[in-house]
Amino acid sequence: MADVRLLTAAFDPAAELSAFTAAHPEAGGIVSFLGQVREGGGAGGSCEALELRHYDPLTLPAMRDLAGQVCARWTLDGLMVIHRSGVMLPTEPIVLVAAAARHRRDAFAAADFAMDHLKSESWFWKREKSGGEWRWIEPRAQDFEDIARWG
Amino acid sequence: MAVKLVFLGRLEELAGTDSASLDAADGLGWAALLAHLTEHYAPELAQTVAGVRVKVALNGVLIADKGGIVLANGDELAFLPPVSGG
Numbered sequence: 001m002a003d004v005r006l007l008t009a010a011f012d013p014a015a016e017l018s019a020f021t022a023a024h025p026e027a028g029g030i031v032s033f034l035g036q037v038r039e040g041g042g043a044g045g046s047c048e049a050l051e052l053r054h055y056d057p058l059t060l061p062a063m064r065d066l067a068g069q070v071c072a073r074w075t076l077d078g079l080m081v082i083h084r085s086g087v088m089l090p091t092e093p094i095v096l097v098a099a100a101a102r103h104r105r106d107a108f109a110a111a112d113f114a115m116d117h118l119k120s121e122s123w124f125w126k127r128e129k130s131g132g133e134w135r136w137i138e139p140r141a142q143d144f145e146d147i148a149r150w151g
Numbered sequence: 152m153a154v155k156l157v158f159l160g161r162l163e164e165l166a167g168t169d170s171a172s173l174d175a176a177d178g179l180g181w182a183a184l185l186a187h188l189t190e191h192y193a194p195e196l197a198q199t200v201a202g203v204r205v206k207v208a209l210n211g212v213l214i215a216d217k218g219g220i221v222l223a224n225g226d227e228l229a230f231l232p233p234v235s236g237g
Binding site: 053055057058120121122123124125126127136137138139140143 | 157159160161163164208210211213227229231232233234235
């Protein structure tokens with residue numbers, strides 16, 4: 001039921017969401033989250049590019065496991081998880097999660113849970129380019145607090 | 152035997168490469184592997200890899216007790232520092 005993809009090239013979130021919505025006419029609500037590269041992000045607000053690295057044997061299989069957990073935990077009509085790897089420029093989309101459900105609360109919670117787990121548990125490593133120099137980003141304490149909410 | 156080492160995230164910077172081939176006698180264990188890293192790379196690499204924050208995957212499978220690994224010919228061992236996705 002879940003559509004889980006790891007992409008190494010840019011994608012169009014609006015087109016993906018349209019296709020997902022069209023595929024789930026039975027759903028009463030669709031909640032989506034789009035994460036993009038912030039303009040003015042990074043050290044000193046001068047992030048020029050962001051790179052996400054992944055590890056083939058682990059990253060996509062773990063994303064599929066996560067989608068399975070989400071589908072088991074909430075009553076959904078559909079779930080879409082798209083995550084970029086590679087170099088991205090400010091305003092480029094990084095991640096798109098969409099959950100379709102008969103009732104909105106399931107859709108909200110499923111998308112929220114999926115994002116918290118993608119942020120803190122998925123096999124991605126991030127670095128930012130600032131002032132022409134690449135710098136690896138350490139995980140944030142907030143990400144671990146976010147995931148702890150789910151017990 | 153030959154083993155492929157994969158360095159993810161910041162470990163790539165410490166190792167100076169994202170992957171390397173290691174030639175060693177069969178049955179290479181964790182202590183001998185750390186000794187190899189100490190000998191061939193920046194000292195911080197072996198120290199970091201030995202720490203609790205770095206996990207390892209052997210042939211794509213996460214290993215709970217990295218100290219217990221024994222490497223065989225053709226193995227791929229990946230060093231995984233804390234993740235930072237999204």
